[in-house]
Amino acid sequence: KNQVEQSPQSLIILEGKNCTLQCNYTVSPFSNLRWYKQDTGRGPVSLTIMTFSENTKSNGRYTATLDADTKQSSLHITASQLSDSASYICVVTVSGGYNKLIFGAGTRLAVHP
């Protein structure tokens, strides 16, 4: 069964600190992996997208890694800001057909001053 699991479920950090969110997946065939940020009451917004051959992708203070062998990804947030408080969702695309998305449950991040 195609699944995406994320950890931790929730996380609280102080402003200015770094953090790393984890994503494990069992999706086959694999097309790509995306990290989305979802603010409360809003739709998800894409942060990064990585294909099978990419190990790392950065977007400002966000850096995503992908290990296709172990089927693991991480999202590292550097120098966190209060505006980083949101849910971060790992999404894997199933290859073939119409690119079906498999969503993780998300990690809820709270950045405190």
Place this chain on the structure above:
Amino acid sequence: GAGVSQTPSNKVTEKGKYVELRCDPISGHTALYWYRQSLGQGPEFLIYFQGTGAADDSGLPNDRFFAVRPEGSVSTLKIQRTERGDSAVYLCASSSGTSTYGYTFGSGTRLTVV
């Protein structure tokens, strides 16, 4: 339009009533998706349209749920005889159809069945 627009943003309805949720995708996007997101969970796939046709409706939970996209742009998700368990945020996304392009999500419609 500039983004995916969903209306209404909030809908409160009584158990047993019929509701319609609307999605206006990005102009020119041929692919349109509906997802349902329960509190604290990631979005759950409902249905996918390519053009006017529903290419995959395997995520619709039962026959009370139906969606249309008659002209290949705007889509309407219809829920009959609503139940309290239908309460969730219903998200719509559109894309140009290939995996290398990003999906753009709307802000969702928060449905509350009382």
